[in-house]
Amino acid sequence: MEALRQPYRKALAHRGHVEGVTISAKDSRQPLCHYFGGLRYALPPVKRFCQARKLPPAYSYGTENQPGLCGGLAGVCPQPKFLTLSSGDDWTEDCFQCNIWVPLGEPPQDGWPVLFFIHGGFLQFGTPNTFSAAALLGEADFQAIIVAPAYRLGVFGFLLSSEIQQDVAGSNQPVGNQGFWDQRLALEWTCDNIGLFGGNPAQITISGYSAGAYSAFYQLAYDIHLPPEDSIIKRACIWSNSPAVQPKGPATAQTQFNQLLEALRIPISLSAAEKLAQLRALPQATLLSAATSIELHQFRPTSDGTFIQPTLFHSFDTGAFARRLAARNVHIMLGECRDEHNLYATWLPPPDNTTTSLRRRLLADYPQPIVDTLLHLYAPANTTPTPKTYPASTFGHIYADIQVHTTQRGLIQSLAAAGASHLLHRYRIEFRLNCASKTIPREWGVTHATDMYLWFWGNGEALEPAEKQAIRTALIEPWKRFVRGDVGDELGWGTNGPREMRTLMPDGSVRICRDELWDEAMRVWVALRGVGELEGDVSSKL
Numbered sequence: 001m002e003a004l005r006q007p008y009r010k011a012l013a014h015r016g017h018v019e020g021v022t023i024s025a026k027d028s029r030q031p032l033c034h035y036f037g038g039l040r041y042a043l044p045p046v047k048r049f050c051q052a053r054k055l056p057p058a059y060s061y062g063t064e065n066q067p068g069l070c071g072g073l074a075g076v077c078p079q080p081k082f083l084t085l086s087s088g089d090d091w092t093e094d095c096f097q098c099n100i101w102v103p104l105g106e107p108p109q110d111g112w113p114v115l116f117f118i119h120g121g122f123l124q125f126g127t128p129n130t131f132s133a134a135a136l137l138g139e140a141d142f143q144a145i146i147v148a149p150a151y152r153l154g155v156f157g158f159l160l161s162s163e164i165q166q167d168v169a170g171s172n173q174p175v176g177n178q179g180f181w182d183q184r185l186a187l188e189w190t191c192d193n194i195g196l197f198g199g200n201p202a203q204i205t206i207s208g209y210s211a212g213a214y215s216a217f218y219q220l221a222y223d224i225h226l227p228p229e230d231s232i233i234k235r236a237c238i239w240s241n242s243p244a245v246q247p248k249g250p251a252t253a254q255t256q257f258n259q260l261l262e263a264l265r266i267p268i269s270l271s272a273a274e275k276l277a278q279l280r281a282l283p284q285a286t287l288l289s290a291a292t293s294i295e296l297h298q299f300r301p302t303s304d305g306t307f308i309q310p311t312l313f314h315s316f317d318t319g320a321f322a323r324r325l326a327a328r329n330v331h332i333m334l335g336e337c338r339d340e341h342n343l344y345a346t347w348l349p350p351p352d353n354t355t356t357s358l359r360r361r362l363l364a365d366y367p368q369p370i371v372d373t374l375l376h377l378y379a380p381a382n383t384t385p386t387p388k389t390y391p392a393s394t395f396g397h398i399y400a401d402i403q404v405h406t407t408q409r410g411l412i413q414s415l416a417a418a419g420a421s422h423l424l425h426r427y428r429i430e431f432r433l434n435c436a437s438k439t440i441p442r443e444w445g446v447t448h449a450t451d452m453y454l455w456f457w458g459n460g461e462a463l464e465p466a467e468k469q470a471i472r473t474a475l476i477e478p479w480k481r482f483v484r485g486d487v488g489d490e491l492g493w494g495t496n497g498p499r500e501m502r503t504l505m506p507d508g509s510v511r512i513c514r515d516e517l518w519d520e521a522m523r524v525w526v527a528l529r530g531v532g533e534l535e536g537d538v539s540s541k542l
Contacts, residue, residue, distance in 0.1 A: 003023050003024065003025060003026055003032070003134060003460075004023070004024040004025070004026050004029065005021040005022070005023055005024075005035075005071065006021060006022045006024070007019055007020075007021060007022075007071070008020050008021055008022040008034050009067055010034075010036075010197070011064070012061065012193075012196040012197075013196055014057075014058075014060075015059065015060055015061055015193065015196060016060030016061045016062050016063060016067070016068065017061065017062050017063055017064050017067035017068065018036060018039065018061045018062060018067050018068045018069075018070045019062075019067040019068065019069055019070060019071065020034055020035050020036035020037070020070045020071050020100075021034070021035050021071040022034050022035075022104075023035050023134040023138070025135075025138070025139075030138065031104055031138065032104075032134040032135060032137060032138025032139065033101050033102060033103055033104060033133070033134050033137040033138050034101070034102040034103075034104065035071070035099070035100070035101055035102070035134065036070040036071075036099070036100040036102070036197075037070055037071060037072045037073050037074065037097075037099045037100075037129075038070055038072045038073055038074050038075070038097045038099070039061070039068075039070045039097055039098055039099070039100060040055065040061070040096060040097050041055070041096055041097065041098050041149060041185060041186045041189035041190075042054060042055060042096040042182070042185045042186070042189065043055060043096065044093065044094045044096060045178075047167075047276075047280060048093065048156070048279070048280045049156075049159055049164055049178065049276070049279075049280070050167075050168060050173060050178070051173045051174060051178060051181055052096050052178075052181070052182055052185055054185060054188070054189075055189065073090075073099070073127075073129040074095065074097040074098060074099050074127065074128050074129055074148075074149070074150040075090075075092040075094055075095035075096070075097050075150055076090045076091055076092065076095060076127045076129065076150065077091070077092075077093065077095045077127075077150065077151070077152050077153045077154075077156055077157070078091040078092075078093065078153075078154075078156060078284040078285065078287075078288050079091075079121070079124060079125035079126070079153050079154060079288070080124060080125055080154070080288065080292050081125075082121070082124075082125050082347065083346075083439070091284060091285075093152070093156060093284060095150040095151065095152065096150070096151075096182065096185070096186075097149070097150055098128065098147050098148060098149040098150065098186055098189075098190075099128050099129065099147075099148045100145065100146070100147050100148075100197065101133040101134060101136075101137055101145065101146040102137075102145050102197050102198065102199075103137050103142075103143050103144070103145070103198075104137075104138070106198075107198035107199070110200050110202075110203075111194075111195060111198055111199050111200030111201075111203075112143060112144050112145045112198055112199050112200060113143075113144045113145075113199075113200055113203040113204075113205065113483050113484050113485065114144060114145045114146075114147060114190060114194050114199045114200065114201070114203060114204045114205065115144050115145070115146045115147070115205050115207055115237075115483055116147050116148075116149075116186075116187055116190055116204055116205065116206050116207065117146055117147065117148045117207045117208060117209075117212070118148070118149065118151075118183060118206070118207070118208035118209075118212035118213075118215045118216055118219075119131070119148060119150075119208070119209065119211075119212050120208065120209040120210025120211040120212040120213070120240075120241070120449075121153065121210065121211055121212075122210070122211050122298070122347060123153060123154065123157070123158065123179060123211045123214070123215070123299070123300055123301075124153055124154045124211075124298065124299070125153060125154075126153070126211070126212075127150060128148035128149060128150055129150075131148070131452060131456055131459050131460070132456065132459055132460040133146045133148075133456055134460075135456075135457040135458055135460070136455075136456050136457040136476075139457060139468075140457045140468075140472065140476050141480075142457075142476065142479075142480055142483075143480065143484075144205075144480070144483050144484075145194060145197055145198070145199040147186070147190050147194065149182070149183060149186035149187075151179050151182035151183050151186070152178055152179045152182050153179060154288070154291060154292075154299045155260070155287060155288065155291035155299045156178075156179075156284075156287075157177075157178045157179025157180075157182065157299070158176065158177060158178065158179055158299040158300055158301060158302070159176070159178075159253075159256075159257065159260075159299060160175055160176030160177070160250065160253040160254075160257070160302045160304065161253060161254050161257035161258075162250075162254060162272070163257070163272035163275050163276055164176070164276065166272045167272065167273070167276055174304065174306045174307065175304065176253065176301075176302045176304045176307075177301050177302060177304055177306075177307045177308065179215075180215065180218055180219070180222075180301060180307050180308075181307065183215055183219060184219065184222070184307075187204075187206070187219065187232055187233075188232070190204065190232075191204065191232045201232075202234070203234055203483075203484075203485060204232055204233060204234055205233075205234060205235040205236065205237060205482070205483045206219055206220060206223075206233045206235075206236050206237070207236065207237035207238075207239070208237070208238070208239065208241075209239045209240060209241075209449070209452060209455075210239070210240050210241050210403075210448065210449065211241065212239075212241075213237075213238040213239045213240060213241035213242070213334075214241040214242070214243065214403075216236055216237065216238055217236070217238055217241075217242065217243050217411075218243070218301065218307070218308060219233065220233055220236050220325075220330065220332075221243075221308070221312060221321070222307055222308075224324050224325055224328050224330065225309075225324070228328075231328065233330060234330065234485070235330060235331050235332070235333075235482065235483070235485070236330060236331075236332045236333070237332075237333045237334070237479075237482075238332060238333070238334040238408070239333075239334070239335065239451070239455070240335070240336055240337060240340060240403075240404050240448055240449075240451070241403055241404055241408075242334070242403070242404060242407040242408035242410070242411050243312075243313070243407060243411060244366070244402045244403060244407045245313065245366060245367065245370050245402075245407075245528060245531075246303055246310065246312060246313040247300065247301040247302055247303045247308055248300070248301075248302055248303065248367060249302065249303050249310070250302065250303075250304070252296070252302075252367065253302045255296065256294070256296040256299070259294040259295060259296055260279075260290060260291055260294060261275060261279075262294075263290040263291075263293055263294050264278070264279070264282070264286075264287075264290045266278050266279070295360070295363070295364065296363070296364055297348075297364050298364045298365045300365065313529070316410070316411065316414035317414065317529065319414070319417065319418030319419075321414070321415075321418075322414060322415045322417075322418030322419065322420040323418055323419075323420070325415065325420055325423060326418075326419065326420045326423060329423070330423065331423045331424075331425065331482070331487055332423055332424055332425065333425045333427070333479070333482055334408060334411075334412075334424065334425070334426060334427075335408075335426055335427030335428055335429070335501065335502075336404050336405060336408065336427075336428055336429070337428075337429045337430075337446045337447060337448055337450060337451055338428065338429065338430045338445065338446040339444065339445035339446045339447040339448075340400040340403075340404050340405065340447060340448045341393070341396035341397045341399070341400035341401075341447070341448075342396060342444035342445060342447035342448070343440065343444060343447045343448035343449055344396050344399040344400040344403065344448055345393065345395055345396025345399065345400075346396075347399070348361065348364075349361070349395050349396075350395055353389045353390055353391070353392050353394075354388065354389055354390075355375065355379055355388040355389070355390055356388075358375070358379060358390060358394065358395060358398075359371055359372075359375060361395065362374060362375075362398070366402070369531045370528060370531055373527050373528060373530075373531055374398055374402065374528075376527075377523075377524055377527060378390075378394055378397065378398050379394055400448070401521075401524065404448075405517060405521060406521040406524045406525055406528075407525070409515070409517070409518060409521035409522065409525065410521070410522075410525035410528075410529070412424060412426070412498050413498070413522065413525065415498075416498040421497065421498040424498055425482065425491070425493045425495065425502070426495060426498070426500065426501040426502065426515075427475075427501055427502045427503070427504070428501040428502075428503045428504070428513065429446055429450075429451045429454065429503075429504050430446055430503060430504060430505055430506050431446065431454075431470065431471075431474075431504045431505060431506055431507075431508055432445065432446045432450050432506075433450070433453045433454060433458070433463065433467050433471075434464065434467070435453055435458055435459075435461035435462065435463065436450040436453045438461055446506075454471050454475055454504075455475065455479075457471075457476070466508065467508070469508075470504070470508030470509075471504070471508075473510065474502075474504040474508070474510045475504065477492075478491055478492055478493055478502075494510075494512045495512055496512075499514055499515045499518055500512055500513065500514055500515070501513055501514075501515055
């Protein structure tokens with residue numbers, strides 16, 4: 001759907017003035033929403049790999065005569081290429097901006113509810129600039145402000161080592177998980193400033209897709225452990241992802257750091273300061289190329305004892321997480337697509353179908369005991385002569401199960417077992433819009449990311465009338481009520497118990513279906529939990 005953009009100025013009280021745009025449909029010239037793009041939520045860190053800085057109280061975006069220009073896009077963190085993404089032309093490590101869509105007209109008395117949306121991309125790539133909420137607000141009447149932050153990815157956002165810890169010792173700065181801390185800064189900025197746009201800071205739903213859903217979960221896990229007066233999140237949408245296993249410990253993070261130094265020919269024998277000085281002096285493309293070449297090439301979260309507690313997954317088993325969630329009354333919408341595996345299979349697949357290659361690829365994401373357990377479950381020993389082989393589809397199915405199908409059901413089971421199933425609103429997507437073929441081959445079916453076109457009302461592409469009716473009834477209307485804060489009968493979700501899912505069927509109808517994958521998912525989940533936590537207490541020194 002082509003759009004028209006007209007300048008739109010807004011006064012933001014103590015934050016000064018900004019100029020965004022009013023977006024209108026080109027064919028009808030119907031105004032859809034106001035948009036502010038590339039709006040800064042934090043200042044860059046003083047040094048690479050350190051924490052970004054909160055905007056000072058006196059920070060102003062611009063004056064009435066010279067407003068801050070915010071009609072463009074957020075910065076894009078350097079990242080590896082995937083499909084049609086990540087050209088490199090617009091990379092910047094100063095990616096601490098967000099894009100905001102605001103409904104037209106006067107806000108309600110308490111302000112519009114807020115949807116804080118985190119983009120996906122395996123935490124290695126992606127940007128909030130690849131989706132549009134204009135039609136969702138303007139055509140589907142989604143009466144909420146949508147905030148989508150950029151954040152640091154891969155090696156820029158998730159590098160951790162004893163050298164970095166030494167570098168910031170005494171500064172009270174957290175080390176590691178900087179991509180998550182970026183998201184948290186953006187969330188805090190939203191809580192502090194969204195009222196200036198007509199939003200209600202007391203009604204913030206955190207949401208995300210894929211790695212964004214993974215992020216949303218960890219933001220929620222952090223938030224519910226804060227004192228109530230510091231908590232921000234009221235609801236959560238976890239779309240096509242879930243926490244898989246306890247994130248790696250500091251020992252694995254240090255191994256990954258050392259592999260990076262070796263790839264860059266930086267001597268391990270150098271002092272911590274000298275190692276970091278060389279890493280910080282490298283061009284971003286050089287650092288990225290080395291990071292994607294090493295054995296542990298997936299830079300993901302670490303159980304650092306600050307943002308992620310080493311006992312998080314144990315709290316699933318004991319019910320402590322569920323009880324804390326219930327005490328805060330945080331409802332969760334979560335679900336999956338039918339054919340998640342087809343897209344997952346394309347993210348850095350093994351070079352061949354041998355079990356050796358499969359194991360090496362999985363070790364880039366998961367600890368060795370977890371990988372060996374997965375191989376035993378999905379690719380057991382066979383009679384094929386060495387090297388043993390497996391079907392080409394195995395990698396995609398393992399990855400989709402551990403990122404979505406199995407682990408999401410494990411989370412559901414742990415919450416339900418502790419009496420928190422009333423907080424869960426499950427869904428399943430078996431319907432595909434025609435416009436999804438713009439980026440995702442039709443033969444992949446209802447695969448991962450095809451439903452982004454559902455949730456965001458075409459995501460900038462035109463919808464057919466029958467498609468609009470189907471997704472409005474199935475998803476958009478109940479989702480609007482969810483973000484508004486409705487629960488129970490008011491929400492109209494229709495499920496009864498943790499094993500039922502609101503299902504958008506292939507013909508566009510809605511059914512409440514019993515989960516047919518549950519038993520197999522529990523078999524895998526129990527096996528993974530049986531491995532236990534892997535690197536001990538992160539309170540030990542790096």
